[in-house]
Amino acid sequence: MTYTPETIEPKWQQRWAERRTNEPDLDRAEKPFYNLMMFPYPSAEGLHVGNFYAFTGSDVFGRFMRMQGHTVFEPIGFDAFGIHSENFALKVGTHPNVLIPQNIKNFTRQLTQLGGMFDWKHVLSTTDPAYYKWTQWLFLQLYHAGKAYKKKAAVNWCPSCKTVLANEQVINGACERCGSQVEQRALEQWFFKITDYAQRLLDNLDDKSKMDWSATTTTAQRNWVGRSSGAEVDFAAGGETIRVYTTRPDTIFGATFMVLAPEHPLVAKLTTPAQQSAVAAYQQAAAAKDVVARKVETKDKTGVFTGGYATNPATGQPIPVWIADYVLMDYGTGAIMAVPAHDERDFAFATKFHLPILRVVASGDETASTPITEPSAETDGSRLVNSGAFDGKPVTDGAAAIVAWLEAKHVAKGVIKYRLYDWCISRQRYWGPPIPIIYCDACGPVPVPEKDLPVLLPHIEDFRPDDSGISPLARHKEWYHVACPTCGKQGRRETDVSDTFLDSAWYFYRYLGTEFADRALDANRVKKWLPVPMYIGGNEHAVLHLLYSRFIAMVLQERGLVHFDEPFRKFRAHGLIVKDGAKMSKSKGNVVNPDEYVARWGADTLRLFLMFLGPFEEGGDFRDAGLTGPRRFLERLWDLVGQCERRTLSGDEIHRDVMIKWNATKKKVTHDLETLGYNTAIAALMELLNTMRETNCSERQIVKDMVLMVAPFAPHFAEECWERLGGQTSVFDAKWPAWNEGLTQDAVVEIVVQVNGKTRSVIKAGRGSQESQVLPKAQKDDTVRRFLDGKEIVKVIFVKDRLINIVVR
């Protein structure tokens, strides 16, 4: 009988569905384990091999946990709203209402073929009114918590996608989706106050009891929140006060000029008549440049003198006030004190415009008068100079002393700042959940009552956005005209929809209660299953999605809806699958579609191959040639199952080497699966198979264990083998093999014998032998003797069960 995945795989997929193998009882599970993977965006191209890789890696873990005796809930769904889908719909000229169901159907087919342990009973799509009803409800939760507000804001506008982008969606000044240069526009937008949680979002990252995340991810989050501590200092300028933020208050004596952002409100007041036209021209030029150009275009400094002066509160000296676009209005206070001696940008500016540069920090043999040739921001081991009473103080102490001194004079206070911005969730687009707000001339903005949810997204044909900057929904009076829920007068619906990231910030709650039409999340199930013990997904979401989900959990906790503030106890990012060293992308035409590989090799072989490619958290290069190895392995194991002994041999009948290998493999595979070391787990299974073949062993118990251990990787294959071996239930309801610790190592070990650190021989000795037993044996070894001959033994290093190193002279 030969191995035929093309018949075996559909057979088991059908059985799993019929027998509801993968649909745990969410209310009665005793050892619940929520195995979460990031749900896909159902693109028209279908699942690519990178998705396949990610889902397989997560599925292997889920299946392993199940065999360990947990009741595993492994849901899947579709993140189907958003610009991505909408843009594709626009491109092909088909309505997303038509397109998305087709894509979901295709994805469902592919996900089924992959053999994932998905609970299809709880599948969801964010575009389903039964889902987004609760996304709207979530918006209202934030609204009632005072965490949602509206403001007119300069926003990133993508002229090609015709929508507002979050700062996070602007990459180097370009739209992350289409690559167009982003412009600045002022629009009324809904924001979530994520900044209220900045410190908590940081603190929890260090709380091991709440979060076990890989360091790269936590670092990315930490950088994103961007905490800095410094001081706000007031500089008097005429009758006005210019407030600056600085992280280096210790250098204030070196502040020889000030720079304001061109948009700074005080610019007009400070500008002297003589400078007016120059300043106005500069402001205009800066406004014309979009946010991005200012940030990216060039690091060459430009600027204009306002003609005004401010007083340095430390020195009492007047210093000129300039404007320049390297100072950004939206960070700090939009104004800086410039310390050219110790800041690279200020130095460049001062050099270009011939402004004074005064050293206030010296290190090593530098003195107060050592000229500055390049700016230095060194603090360690440096001391203050040219700083009045603070001269000679180490910089670190000096900072605190200077802040205290300025605070006493009421011109400064220590502050903590974060780079994190509030989350703009408004989108002037069609393909998203309408934001559930009604504007009433009499009552102002009124939240849609919960009983009126969902606010259905109407089917409109003209969903194309235009340059007006308003949502396509704003062209449909029949939809947005609605009675005010409070006073009954004619009101107007909010015509913006919400950001896709809001859909995905809470989907893992909804999985647990898709069958409930009357509540977003079910309290008992939330209590039982959450927080998520293992979340696996892509690093591209290391910042945004994960940060937003964390924020939402914090708000839900405060609302008393959940019992935790960190939704993902453990997060692991899988690596990236590349093709010929390059990232797969449509434009490069190197996207690998898994379908043809499933058809040719079977899903199990593809799964095994992908997991064997390299460390799961590092990804790898997809090469067709590699599939033969895993396929051969399955075929050989298949044959072994066929040749398997009828009876179970007693321990004594099994070859000692096989016995050891068998137990050692069980231990290693178990450990490797726990730590996502899939590639080495597979290698260990291959080794065991090789040992079996070399020793002509087909012992039933061992073969059974091999089938069990390969099951997470090759589920259909394992089910079929298990059935051939007489298994009555699903192999995934069988118990994960246990091992005998005493038999994982041989009683006789090989000990390396070195002379002066070079390996000369290997001798056998009983496990646990002492140096006194091993040394004489080593000295008797022929080869070793040659190297010891006529030499004096200076020292012997003995590492138990491993090595003996004889140092001679």
Place this chain on the structure above:
RNA sequence: GCGAACGUGGCGAAACUGGCAGACGCGCAGGACUUAGGAUCCUGUCCCUCACGGGGUGCGGGUUCGACUCCCGCCGUUCGCACCA
């Protein structure tokens, strides 16, 4: 520019807290079985050397009886962030 990760055969990669470098797999070479082989099985496969032996984990140094592993300095690749005061 800043931050992080990484650098091991022809290729993907192993190597637990410093202890036989190259497990496992691909590929390649030779052989067996075959009308045939792009199927299967067996053997070999880091480099130099007939051998004894020597060299070898990006490059240069250091610590150590012993370094892929730790430390210092370069070079290179990848990924984040990027005028954040």
